[in-house]
Amino acid sequence: MGLGLLGRGIGVVKFLAECGADLIVTDLKTEEQLASALKPLAKYKNIKYVLGEHRLADFANRDLIIRAANVPMDSIFLAEARKNNIPIEQDASLFVKFVKLHLPKVKIVGVTGTRGKTTVTMLLADILKSAFGDQNVHLGGNIRGLATLPLVKKIKDTDTVLMELDSWQLNSFSPSVRGLSGGPEEGISPHVSVFTNLLVDHQNYYKNSMELYFADKANIYRYQKTGDVIVAGKEIAKKIKNQRSKIKNGGKLIEVNAKNFPVGWKTKLLGEHNLFNTALAVEAARALGVKEAVIKKAVANFAGVPGRLEFVREVKSVKYYNDTTATTPDGVMAALEALKKYQGQIILLGGGADKELTYGDYAKVVKKTVKALALFKGAATDKIITALGKNKIPFEVFDNMKSAFAWAKLQANRGDVVLLSPGAASFGVFKNEYDRGDQFVSLVKKIK
Numbered sequence: 001m002g003l004g005l006l007g008r009g010i011g012v013v014k015f016l017a018e019c020g021a022d023l024i025v026t027d028l029k030t031e032e033q034l035a036s037a038l039k040p041l042a043k044y045k046n047i048k049y050v051l052g053e054h055r056l057a058d059f060a061n062r063d064l065i066i067r068a069a070n071v072p073m074d075s076i077f078l079a080e081a082r083k084n085n086i087p088i089e090q091d092a093s094l095f096v097k098f099v100k101l102h103l104p105k106v107k108i109v110g111v112t113g114t115r116g117k118t119t120v121t122m123l124l125a126d127i128l129k130s131a132f133g134d135q136n137v138h139l140g141g142n143i144r145g146l147a148t149l150p151l152v153k154k155i156k157d158t159d160t161v162l163m164e165l166d167s168w169q170l171n172s173f174s175p176s177v178r179g180l181s182g183g184p185e186e187g188i189s190p191h192v193s194v195f196t197n198l199l200v201d202h203q204n205y206y207k208n209s210m211e212l213y214f215a216d217k218a219n220i221y222r223y224q225k226t227g228d229v230i231v232a233g234k235e236i237a238k239k240i241k242n243q244r245s246k247i248k249n250g251g252k253l254i255e256v257n258a259k260n261f262p263v264g265w266k267t268k269l270l271g272e273h274n275l276f277n278t279a280l281a282v283e284a285a286r287a288l289g290v291k292e293a294v295i296k297k298a299v300a301n302f303a304g305v306p307g308r309l310e311f312v313r314e315v316k317s318v319k320y321y322n323d324t325t326a327t328t329p330d331g332v333m334a335a336l337e338a339l340k341k342y343q344g345q346i347i348l349l350g351g352g353a354d355k356e357l358t359y360g361d362y363a364k365v366v367k368k369t370v371k372a373l374a375l376f377k378g379a380a381t382d383k384i385i386t387a388l389g390k391n392k393i394p395f396e397v398f399d400n401m402k403s404a405f406a407w408a409k410l411q412a413n414r415g416d417v418v419l420l421s422p423g424a425a426s427f428g429v430f431k432n433e434y435d436r437g438d439q440f441v442s443l444v445k446k447i448k
Helices: 008-018 035-041 076-083 091-102 117-132 149-153 167-171 210-217 234-246 272-287 292-301 329-338 360-369 379-388 401-411 433-446
Strands: 023-027 047-051 107-112 137-141 160-164 192-195 229-233 252-256 310-315 318-322 346-350 370-376 395-398 417-420
Touching: 008 023, 008 035, 008 149, 091 107, 091 137, 091 149, 091 160, 091 167, 107 117, 117 137, 117 160, 117 192, 117 272, 117 292, 167 210, 192 272, 229 234, 229 272, 234 252, 252 272, 272 292, 272 329, 310 433, 318 433, 329 346, 329 360, 346 401, 360 370, 360 379, 370 379, 370 401, 379 395, 395 401, 401 433, 417 433
Parallel strands: 023 047, 107 160, 107 192, 137 160, 192 229, 229 252, 318 417, 346 370, 346 417, 370 395
Antiparallel strands: 310 318
8 A cells, every 4th residue: 555656665565576465556646656666566467556546445355454654544445454354564564573473583673763763773784784794784664765574585583674663664563453463463662772852743644643643653662572672862761761660571771862972982973963863873782782892983984874964065165965854843953053153154945845843943043043045835834934024034935946956056155055954844846855855966966
């Protein structure tokens, strides 16, 4: 349910088709919209497509439903599957259940949080690969273009699987009334989990309920057993402690903040938030038995992740940064704080589609730090303009990256910074946040 264009759905369908499954692939996008995703699947004859719609009948007589991550909680189609006693899984949850059942010695490591989870995941991946070898460490979960389920063909019983997990994926880690075994199943959590933080996000999906958002995220530790580990920031650690009376066997809690960044260690990452991210990865690596010297070297060599305050290049003394994955106001404020030495010299590209977020604090910070503001058309941009009120910051609204970038480039003088840090969703103007970042980087690289 939900093939998508990012590659994860394609990987899951290919894997299941090669296993001989009788597949129905259904997506609200049309055949034309999904052309690039359908092309690599053309050779498989055991796939039936229902595109441009979902049909209730398709959720009545299947053995298993595998849904895309962001299918609405109140979907009538998932309700139909539950009514017909059909198990509902996602790529990540199905993989973890398989591993725990058939490869119990595999170590599952999970990372979640509103901000920082990708940086923590990729840094931890570098550390673990340095310690255990590339062939023994596998990435899965919310990784661009990567399906997790096909890893069952690669992993060995002694391997480690590191998964970035968003709230939607973690929703499927809850107990099942009818699981794959045909009866009730317990909830699942990784053996070692990292929970960075919880900030306001995805309120369009969770219907303005931070409680529901946290409830899904909390599955990363809720079903841990004695001997497991949860590494968490201060605010999350407090929530975990408050819940401990309701949990029979919780994992060991390790609380972390930016001050835990080891004294004398070096990092290439900017900002206090990245000191915190690094400290989380360090503690997780220690919990997995990695030697201190290996961790220290990997931390020093880690150059960051594309799209996360990524330095693209400097042209004519103007620096260009790609922070396209900053899809909340908090993310933008963290980027502006990291670049605070350029206060008043930052040309910001931002705005876009709304996720039911507020922009009051964002506006205060932008007024103090930003020189000019190029905004992408959308409901979040309307909120930003309202929040800014009467201000002296030059701004324009655009419906494409090329025009917004050209305008931003004109505002920049020697010593300035051009920063893509949207604080909003990409839909309406771009295919997704990665498309937004890719377009920005492409334009930066074309500057002569």
